[in-house]
Amino acid sequence: MDRHSDSPRPAPRRDAARGNRRVAVVLAVVVCAMVGFAFAMVPLYRLFCQVTGTGGTTRTATVVPDRTLDRVVKIRFEGFVNPGLPWRFEPEQREMTLKVGEQGLAFFKATNLSDRPTAGVATFNVTPGKIGQFFNKVHCFCFDAQTLQPRQSVDMGVSFFIDPSIADDPNVAEVKTITLAYTFFPDPDALGKGKAGGAGEQDTSAIQKVAPAERQTAALPK
Template sequence: MNVSPEPAGPSKADRKGLIAGIAVAASLGMLALSFAAVPLYRMFCASTGYGGTTQVAEVAPAHQGKRDLIVRFDANVAPGLDWTFEPETPQIKLRTGKTATVYFKVTNLSDHALSAQAMYNVGPSSAGAYFDKISCFCFNEQKLDAHETVEMPVVFFLDPALEHDNSMTDVDVVTLSYTFFAAKPEKAVVVGDGKSGEAGKPL
């Protein structure tokens, strides 16, 4: 009786190639997840207030709450940015659900125009979920001409829902903190064959 030979399995070289391919695919997958983690983390913070991230609202609540809290304002400028930055009032007393408008004074001390972006957070971190901004200079990059001074407003309210959060029961003071960081300069784009040594104008 003739017995058909069993089909030969993959060779050692084939197995090594398969393992290498799986390893590369896994590495690429982990890299993609690491890039996706940053925006996902930001979305998580924005939706939950985690880490003192404030909320964004279009309108204030229809009704005010019952608690009054002190809201303090902290303004900072990162090293390397030749600006001054300060709140026009250090703190206010605010009823939950009531809209407030506060101005910050910013001056460019340098002899040329500068752009910067304000980063922000709220302390204690548990208050971030209830600190709602309707309008804020921090939503966009800001550009000041040489020696220019401007007033930048922020419009916000404290969500009355904080009155039902046990973690906010003993919180009487909330601090809104900003730090301006210099914007990254645009890179020049080389035009032509690149042999002349002349850089093109930034797009």
């Protein structure tokens, strides 16, 4: 009988424990990096779009065209929320149909589902991407911090039009439907700077000038 057969062998156990700790540390670092990336995504995305002109980058306009075309385009609206933000965010109308050059007005509703003040900032995307250069926003809430009090709901408006110069580009002649989507991400810095309650103070002066300033609202499906 081998007198060493019953001897304890702690080394493998220590190695396993050490390996488990290493795995836990690596996972923690990965999670922290993912959270940090989510917070950094908004300014990085904005900079990327401005520099490259990709991602369905739209234009900002201060003057509405003085002419419209017979061409009609359907605009669809979508709203998303990053999992780190306890909000419900959705369009108050799913779609609208406009003539090219006609100014449109759409509203989104955001609700803070938590019992504490929270802040978010939205990015946007227009698809198909090649249509972005013709999609002009007169007023928009994207890239501006929005802070909601507990259980508070606010309406956020965007006014826009499709540039009549779209008729001169054969590459977009087949486009009949455009999707405008917004995604809200957490913006904890806005709370730290004392911006609580700022969402209800959205500058709607540009929206109020839309003619006709009517909300094309449809009931959302349950």
